[in-house]
Amino acid sequence: LVIVFLGLLFALDPQAYRDGVVLLVKPSSRERVRDVLDEMGGVLRSWLVGQFIRIVLMTACVWLALYLLGLPGAFLLGLQAGVSNFVPYLGPILAAIPVGLVAMPLGPSMLIWAVGIYTVIQSIEGYVVGPLIQRQAVELPPAWTLVAIVLFGSLFGVWGIALAMPLFAVGRVAVLRLYVEDWLEGDPK
Numbered sequence: 001l002v003i004v005f006l007g008l009l010f011a012l013d014p015q016a017y018r019d020g021v022v023l024l025v026k027p028s029s030r031e032r033v034r035d036v037l038d039e040m041g042g043v044l045r046s047w048l049v050g051q052f053i054r055i056v057l058m059t060a061c062v063w064l065a066l067y068l069l070g071l072p073g074a075f076l077l078g079l080q081a082g083v084s085n086f087v088p089y090l091g092p093i094l095a096a097i098p099v100g101l102v103a104m105p106l107g108p109s110m111l112i113w114a115v116g117i118y119t120v121i122q123s124i125e126g127y128v129v130g131p132l133i134q135r136q137a138v139e140l141p142p143a144w145t146l147v148a149i150v151l152f153g154s155l156f157g158v159w160g161i162a163l164a165m166p167l168f169a170v171g172r173v174a175v176l177r178l179y180v181e182d183w184l185e186g187d188p189k
Contacts (some may be wrong), residue, residue, distance in 0.1 A: 014041050028169045036177045040170045043138050047166050050137030051086060054130050065117045066099070071110070073102055081118065085125070088149055091120045104188070124167040138169045 010017055018037045025033045042055025071077065077099050084091035096118055103114035131142045148168035152160030180186050 041171045043169045046137040050133045054085050055082040058085050058125050061121045
């Protein structure tokens, strides 16, 4: 919750926070750091738009599938499935629990169908649609994304898993611009 509000506050007036960081840099490097911070902000915006698209797609697909299956509360189950996609890998697993709990009283066949359909939709979104959206949004190679999620998850738990992609995307920009281009004077391509 704190991270969500911090994100909103940073999003409302990013220039004020950027300029506060730029003041900490020597005057001759301020313009370059300002440009890199602006690029990092653009990457974060693109990542957030990509996440929003994934949430909307997952919500719509799960809602429609569970509605057609005749499961009560299909929209709420779809919404929680979509929102849970914000936390990679762990969120979708946890989102299957309410789907199963709602389907369980309706019989074993409904339970198998509901969880099976959810699993198929989640697998297609998680392994095909999601990586394509994020690759387009922030240009992160999927293998490095997985490495970042495992690393941040082992260091910081669930928070690390949730924040691995945006931190990796921002860190990648900082390394390419400030280390590879400026320090090593190389071409990041």
